[in-house]
Amino acid sequence: MPSHHTMKYITLKLNTELFRASGILTLILFLLETLKEGYVSFFINPVIILVLFLISGIIWLFTPDFDNIHI
Amino acid sequence: MRMKETSIIWIFRGFLALASIGLLVWIFFQNMVPTGILVLEYKKANPISPITDIHPEKRIIELDEDYNNQRFYIDPVYFDAKVPREFDTVTIKMAWQNQSQPILELGARKVRGAWGFILKPLQNKIIDQLDWLCQRYDGVIFCQKEKKYTNLSSFFSKPEGRVLSYNYVIPENLEHDMMNVNSNTEDYDYIIATYKSPENLGDDWYQKSVVYDWQDFALYINEISFLISAPELHKGHGQIVVGDIEITLKRDPLDMEGFWEYIKNQLRRLKN
Numbered sequence: 001m002p003s004h005h006t007m008k009y010i011t012l013k014l015n016t017e018l019f020r021a022s023g024i025l026t027l028i029l030f031l032l033e034t035l036k037e038g039y040v041s042f043f044i045n046p047v048i049i050l051v052l053f054l055i056s057g058i059i060w061l062f063t064p065d066f067d068n069i070h071i
Numbered sequence: 072m073r074m075k076e077t078s079i080i081w082i083f084r085g086f087l088a089l090a091s092i093g094l095l096v097w098i099f100f101q102n103m104v105p106t107g108i109l110v111l112e113y114k115k116a117n118p119i120s121p122i123t124d125i126h127p128e129k130r131i132i133e134l135d136e137d138y139n140n141q142r143f144y145i146d147p148v149y150f151d152a153k154v155p156r157e158f159d160t161v162t163i164k165m166a167w168q169n170q171s172q173p174i175l176e177l178g179a180r181k182v183r184g185a186w187g188f189i190l191k192p193l194q195n196k197i198i199d200q201l202d203w204l205c206q207r208y209d210g211v212i213f214c215q216k217e218k219k220y221t222n223l224s225s226f227f228s229k230p231e232g233r234v235l236s237y238n239y240v241i242p243e244n245l246e247h248d249m250m251n252v253n254s255n256t257e258d259y260d261y262i263i264a265t266y267k268s269p270e271n272l273g274d275d276w277y278q279k280s281v282v283y284d285w286q287d288f289a290l291y292i293n294e295i296s297f298l299i300s301a302p303e304l305h306k307g308h309g310q311i312v313v314g315d316i317e318i319t320l321k322r323d324p325l326d327m328e329g330f331w332e333y334i335k336n337q338l339r340r341l342k343n
Contacts, residue, residue, distance in 0.1 A: 010076055014083050021087035028095065035341065038153050038293035043101045044094075045119060 012063055019056035026053045102155045103333050107324040111152055113316035115139045121153045122316050125299065137312060140168075144310045146301040147178070151294045156333070158285050158320040161295065165193065166278040166314035169301075173197050173252045175311065178298035179287040188298050189287045192238050192266050193279055199268050201256060211239065214262040223263070232260030239265045252302045276314065 029046040032039045040046050114120035125131060130145040161179070169175055173196045178188030198212065205214040206222060213223040220226040230245050237250035241263060248254070256262065269279035288295040301311050323329065 006076065010079060013080055017080065017084050017087060021084075021091055025091045025094070032098070036293065036337075038155065039102060040098055041119070042121065042153055042155050042293070043098055 012060070015056050015059050019053065019060050022049055022053035022056060026050045103325055103330070104156060104158075104320075104322070105325040107322045109155070109158070109320045111154075111318040111320070113150075115141065122318060123151045125150045125313060132310065139314075141313045142310050143299075143301075143313070144305060146304045146311075147298045149296060149298050150316070151296045152318050153293050154290070154295055154320060155293065157290070157336075158322040160321045161283045161285060161288065162280055162319040162321070163283070163297065164278070164280045164315075164317040164319070166272065166276060166316075167193070168274070168276045168312035168314070169194060169196075170275050170309045171196075172301045172304055172308040172311060174250075174300075174302060176300040177281050178300055179283045180289055180296035180298065181287055183289045183291055187289075188300075189283070190238075190298075190300060191281050191283070193281065193299075194269050194277055195237060195250075195264070195266055197250060197254060197256060198237065198262065198264055198266055201262065203256075203262070205262075210265055210267055212262070212264045212266055214264075216256075216260050226261065233258065234261045234263065235259040237262070237264035237266060239263050252308075 234247035269277035
């Protein structure tokens with residue numbers, strides 16, 4: 001059975017993965033939207049991914065030992 | 072870190088990568104409209120509605136009883152629709168409530184930066200309330216105050232009397248007047264029009280579909296624009312309540328040729 005410390009480490013590591021992926025996806029979606037207005041927003045709201053990026057970023061930033069959770 | 076924990080992270084990383092790629096591919100295909108049919112529905116005061124609210128705001132009245140409907144009292148008013156790509160035809164299905172406005176028309180914006188609209192009739196109460204003898208030929212109406220001609224062709228072969236036209240191109244050599252909200256049918260002997268009455272939904276509500284060609288619109292970035300015209304509405308003709316608006320865009324379903332054409336068009340667009 002994984003220890004409490006290990007579980008926390010995995011969760012934070014998964015969060016950094018989410019932070020990285022949502023960051024890249026946000027950039028791509030807003031780039032596409034800039035190139036052609038409505039290309040993305042016509043079908044989904046890109047702000048949803050941006051919010052995901054911000055939340056995961058805040059979690060990563062306020063992690064006490066975030067130095068050990070590499071992006 | 073143990074092997075199992077590393078696996079979890081790699082699986083999650085793979086899932087995120089696949090989901091991201093999947094989302095981008097889905098957006099790409101949605102923009103191509105592979106089925107060839109896209110239906111847009113109006114949602115009031117909703118920023119993600121593909122059809123905007125009617126504007127300008129100064130011509131609109133907001134009443135609690137209107138719920139999801141829109142009400143205007145000065146014409147014309149405008150609305151826009153977001154479209155992801157080019158199509159062949161644009162069909163606008165619209166419901167409205169009209170108590171006393173004689174002529175109501177829908178316009179497609181053909182020219183940007185100037186007043187250039189292609190108007191098509193939504194409702195013409197002057198014709199709808201006419202008690203003359205009328206003949207219909209595939210959308211064309213020929214009405215006679217007193218029956219003199221057997222049909223429209225016999226009228227054109229030997230035209231006599233005063234003629235009032237509406238949305239119909241009459242030969243230049245034939246003297247006639249164009250119908251407007253102030254036209255009095257008693258002053259005329261014949262009415263020739265291209266017009267189909269709207270469906271009556273009761274309680275002064277009507278519904279009609281109007282079809283336009285894609286070439287009737289000037290595409291601006293990803294928007295096509297419309298106008299609702301109710302001439303002299305503010306001169307005692309009450310208000311118009313606009314209900315549901317549905318726009319159906321149609322083109323041929325996507326094939327390989329269409330796919331490459333789309334790619335080329337997008338690249339050409341980026342170049343410009």
